[in-house]
Structure formats: C-alpha cells, structure tokens
Amino acid sequence: MGFKEMILKDRENTNKSKFEGTFLDYLEMVKKDSSIAKLSHKRMYDIIMKSGFKVLKPEENPRIKKIYGNDIIKRYNFFKDDFFGIDNVLMKLVNYFYSASMKGEESRQVLYLVGPVGAGKSSLVDSLKRALEYSESVYSLKGCPMNEEPLHLIPKHLRDEFGEQLGIVIEGDLCPVCRYKLLHEYEGRYEKFPVTTSSFSIRARKGIGVVPPVDPNNQDTSVLTGSVDISKMDMYSEDDPRIFSLNGAFNVGNRGLVEFIEVFKNDVEYLHTIITATQEKSIPSPGKGSMIYFDGIILAHSNEAEWNKFKSDHTNEAILDRIVKVEVPYCLELNEEVKIYEKILKKSNYKAHIAPHTIETAAMFAILTRLKASNKVDPITKLKIYNGEEVVEKGTTKKIDIIELREEAGLDEGMKGISTRFIIKAIDNALSVSEYDCINPLSIMESIIRSVKELDISEDDKKRYMALVQDTIRKEYNLILEKEVTKAFIHSFREQAESLFNNYLDNAEAFVNKNKLKDKSTGEELQPDEKFLRSIEEQIGISESSSKGFRSDVTSYMFYVVRNGGKIDYSSYEPLKEAIEKKLTTSVKDLSRIITKSRVRDKEQDQKYNAMVEQMKSNGYCDFCCDVILKYAANNLWKD
Numbered sequence: 001m002g003f004k005e006m007i008l009k010d011r012e013n014t015n016k017s018k019f020e021g022t023f024l025d026y027l028e029m030v031k032k033d034s035s036i037a038k039l040s041h042k043r044m045y046d047i048i049m050k051s052g053f054k055v056l057k058p059e060e061n062p063r064i065k066k067i068y069g070n071d072i073i074k075r076y077n078f079f080k081d082d083f084f085g086i087d088n089v090l091m092k093l094v095n096y097f098y099s100a101s102m103k104g105e106e107s108r109q110v111l112y113l114v115g116p117v118g119a120g121k122s123s124l125v126d127s128l129k130r131a132l133e134y135s136e137s138v139y140s141l142k143g144c145p146m147n148e149e150p151l152h153l154i155p156k157h158l159r160d161e162f163g164e165q166l167g168i169v170i171e172g173d174l175c176p177v178c179r180y181k182l183l184h185e186y187e188g189r190y191e192k193f194p195v196t197t198s199s200f201s202i203r204a205r206k207g208i209g210v211v212p213p214v215d216p217n218n219q220d221t222s223v224l225t226g227s228v229d230i231s232k233m234d235m236y237s238e239d240d241p242r243i244f245s246l247n248g249a250f251n252v253g254n255r256g257l258v259e260f261i262e263v264f265k266n267d268v269e270y271l272h273t274i275i276t277a278t279q280e281k282s283i284p285s286p287g288k289g290s291m292i293y294f295d296g297i298i299l300a301h302s303n304e305a306e307w308n309k310f311k312s313d314h315t316n317e318a319i320l321d322r323i324v325k326v327e328v329p330y331c332l333e334l335n336e337e338v339k340i341y342e343k344i345l346k347k348s349n350y351k352a353h354i355a356p357h358t359i360e361t362a363a364m365f366a367i368l369t370r371l372k373a374s375n376k377v378d379p380i381t382k383l384k385i386y387n388g389e390e391v392v393e394k395g396t397t398k399k400i401d402i403i404e405l406r407e408e409a410g411l412d413e414g415m416k417g418i419s420t421r422f423i424i425k426a427i428d429n430a431l432s433v434s435e436y437d438c439i440n441p442l443s444i445m446e447s448i449i450r451s452v453k454e455l456d457i458s459e460d461d462k463k464r465y466m467a468l469v470q471d472t473i474r475k476e477y478n479l480i481l482e483k484e485v486t487k488a489f490i491h492s493f494r495e496q497a498e499s500l501f502n503n504y505l506d507n508a509e510a511f512v513n514k515n516k517l518k519d520k521s522t523g524e525e526l527q528p529d530e531k532f533l534r535s536i537e538e539q540i541g542i543s544e545s546s547s548k549g550f551r552s553d554v555t556s557y558m559f560y561v562v563r564n565g566g567k568i569d570y571s572s573y574e575p576l577k578e579a580i581e582k583k584l585t586t587s588v589k590d591l592s593r594i595i596t597k598s599r600v601r602d603k604e605q606d607q608k609y610n611a612m613v614e615q616m617k618s619n620g621y622c623d624f625c626c627d628v629i630l631k632y633a634a635n636n637l638w639k640d
Helices: 003-017 023-032 040-050 062-068 087-101 121-133 156-166 176-184 273-280 304-311 314-320 334-346 358-370 379-386 402-409 420-433 441-454 459-489 493-513 530-540 544-563 574-597 603-618 623-636
Strands: 020-022 053-056 073-076 110-114 138-141 194-198 208-211 257-261 297-302 323-327
Touching (some): 023 156, 040 121, 040 297, 110 121, 110 304, 121 257, 121 297, 273 314, 304 314, 334 420, 358 420, 379 402, 379 459, 420 441, 441 459, 441 623, 459 574, 459 623, 530 544, 530 574, 574 603, 574 623
Parallel strands (some): 110 297, 257 297
Antiparallel strands (some): 020 194, 053 073, 138 194
C-alpha cells in the first residue's frame, strides 16, 4: 500500500467512526448498549482488562512460589511489555480502578503514586494516557468545552424513569455553557440537542489534562478550572457563561484523566480544588458561576520526600483523606531488572555487541544498592532469594523464608538506591567509549565505577557502592565466569554430566536399598561404589555422616518426579547438579588454566583452545569480548 492509499484509508476509517445525531438518536443507542455511557474509572478499567491477564499460581510455578509464597499473582497483558518486577504495584493499581468502576469510595479519591526517581511512576501514568488516546471515542454534546455526557440533558425529575428504561443510573449535570445553549438556542428542547463523538488527545488537550508544578509565587487556579474572558465582560454579566473559558486541566480532563506532576511541589491552597473534585465530583467555575460536575480520574505522583513533608502537616488532612496511595518502589528481582534495561536498549540506536552477563552485572549492582542489609544472609544470597533462585550451601538447599527477610527489611525496602536511569547512562557511556563496538561485564563495571565517583552523594554511600562493584559483584562474576569457561572447555559437558548423574543415581539407589549393582559389561554383581559417591558429595561439603541422608533425599526426589510424569536429568535436583558441575570443574581446572595462560601452545592444546573459543562464541561472545574475557580469566581465576 502506497502512502496516499494509507492516508485515504485512515481518513475513511476515521470518518466512518464519527457520529452526528440528536439526543434522541443517542438515547436509542444507549438503550441497546448502556456501556457507551460508562464513567471514566469504568472506562479505564475496561481498557486494562480488555487485554486480559494471566494468573500465576504458586503451585504451578516454583519461582513465583518462592517470591510471593501462596499469594495469587495476576499479570496483566496491558502492562506486560513495559513494566517488570512490580506485579504487586500493578495489582493495586488495577484493584483501585476495579473498585472505582463499581462506584466504590475509590471513585471519589485521588490515585497517588509515590516512589523514588526512575522507579516508573511517570511511565505508568503515560501508559494510561496513551491507552485513552487509542481507546474508542466517547459520545458528547456538540460544542461542549468539557465533552460532557449527553445524558446530563435529562431533567432530574425524569432521571429515575429514563434510567430504568436504559438500565443505568444517571448522574451529573450540564456545564454552564451547555445549559445556556439548551435554554437559548434550543428553547429547552433537549431531545434536539446535537450529539457527536469526541476522541482523547494529549496534544489537543481533549479528555487528558496535565498540571505541571507551578511557581508558588505565581499560582493561578485558572490552570485548573478555566478563566473569564475579560474582553467580553463589558458585553455580558459576570455570571454569564458566554464569558467563561472552560479550558483548565479539570475542564479538559473531564471524562478522562487529570495528571498532577510532582503534585506536592505546589502550595496546598492551589490543591483545594481536589477536595470538591473528588468527594462532590464538582469543580468551581470561573468568575461567579455555579459549581460544575466533573467525572475524571485524578492521578498524581511525586517522590517520597515530598509526600513525607506534606503528610507531616496536620492541616492537610482534608486532602490526605481523599488519597489512595500506591507505592512504586524499585524492582528487586534480578531477572525482571534485566528486562527493563533490555527494553530501553531496544529503543536506542546502539548496534554494539553486548557480551553475556553484561546487563545482568549492571542489574546486580542496581538491586544490591536497593536491598537493605540483613543479619540472616549476605547481600548476594539475599539478591538470589528475592529473584526466586535456589541457594545451595553444603549440599542442601538453603531454607530461608523470603517473608522473614522482607519483615526484617521493613516496608520501605526498594524505595532507595540506584535508579534505572543511572544504570542506563552507565551502559550508554560504556557503549560510547567502546573501541571495538562491544561491551562486556568488565567494561560495565568500569563504567559504573566512573559514574559512582561522579555521583553527588555522601562519602559513606559512595564507599558502599564502590565496594559492591569492586568486591561483591566482581567475586560473583568470577564464579559465573569460572563455570562458563569450564563448560566451554568441556564440549561434551552435558554428556559427561549426565553420565556422572546416572552413575551416581545407580550407586545411590543401590546403597539406599541395600542392593548390589550389575556390571553391564560382565554381568558381575558389585557393591555400590562408595568412593565414587563420596567424590561427588564432597564437592558440596557433605560430610560422611550426612551422606546417607543425602543419598536417600536424592533417590526419593527422583522417584517423586518420575511418579508424577516428569523427566529426570542431572539438573533435576539442585544440590546434586551443583556437585556434578563442581566435580567436572575440578577435573579440568588445571588443564583449562594451562590453555588459557599458555602463550605458546602445542598442536593439541591449540585445537582445544580454539574449540573452547568457538563454544564461547556459540554462547554469545564475539571475537573481541571472548579474547578480553579469557585474558581476564587467565589472570584472575585458578591462581596458583
């Protein structure tokens, strides 16, 4: 399709969706489908739910169970491509709109998002505004500056009768402009009042009002409720609607949304309009006109410091009582934090190669700065537990209750630390200075260190952040790299691992059941090879006295998996998986050290080295970062 055809087709579709008719025509439409007269909160709730949702049941998802316990988690498709690691926040948000759509108390309250900078508050609001822009048009009175609901034309003494026939409850009243037009242009014959469709637009200020922070010395409530046209005051009286300019944020946001950016940067007197706009659903008109009905979502956001300052003043109780607060903390799940950076990077024009574990390393630093110190576990272990990972120590899965860790940390965990923007800038800087158009975990750590040094924060925080990068994260990355290089060196790692696993399982099962093993080659019956069993178990610190229990646990678990229709392999049981990997790592450590360090290799060594490089490249490394990583491994891992 050419450009002209695209333009003409769009124009045709737009014209088809437009409606022009009388109020009588509109009544017949509402009688067939009462949902076209829905209120603003119901409209937003329906937009979100239209995309559907997925219920993450703990019993079906081990990782979800580890993170959320027995809580049922709903993941809404409306948010799934843009927001990560804040499922609880999004559920609170949707619950607010559900309650408000049912005309509960929330429908008469401000939705207030509070959280640290870069946590996603503005992005959440933007997603709701964009959703309105792409939603279906609403029916409104033609020429109304507030795009109001046509049912407001029905006289109050007839509303119960009309409502019964239409199957809805009619609320609200005409704005002064439409009331004047009804009386003077249509002589009170409201059935003839023209009705049309109106879309939502941020740019055109239709259905979406935005209130930025205003200079306290220059606050003007006309930004909220419109103004009086001074040029017409010599023609009409002070209460004549013809002098009103209903172009304030509440006027244009009627039937849609009004956003207050950094709401508490304004003086409290400026916010008094919120009091009537919520509970009474009405706003002042300019000049000396009567109150005007308002149906809209009031959505405010700010950071925690401003919220704490505002709520500490007891004179603000009237506004505080009209607020539903939803905290938007930083993401504390490593996997989800990585998705945030990947999403942002996809929107950029950078085409550089990113080595494996690069984004993960950056995300690790961000989350460690946000986690509170624990007396129960070290920072890396806490990070892994919050990410829903199994933490294995001395051959057994470490049983640490995530709920206890959260209670220890307090409700404000995740409200402080390094922001997403800081990490993205550090990644951008690493990409910008990359000589070979490639970044890796080492270059990211260097970029983060440079960025931390430039931060305007306390020296204590700066030292803590530097220690996280130079010590905690580097040690964890060394462990990851050691395993990765070793796996790359052993091309048949999986086959060897499975062979060790099957051998261990056969021997452990025979030991537990006090049976003998039959040699597959000779048919000879043999005792379980305890020396072999111990060589595996020692890798994860299992003592000889504990070995019997460990073997029993392994065989019982494998039997349980098979009985429930599952398949078993070397990775089925986390402690045994770690033991097997460590066994393989130990067996090739010396050889891989020689090969990575050797400047002059013989033919066989050279072949093995090249094969290792090819394996790493197939795992996502390029020639440059592979060379950098292997040189780092040679100098920092397997030291004599």
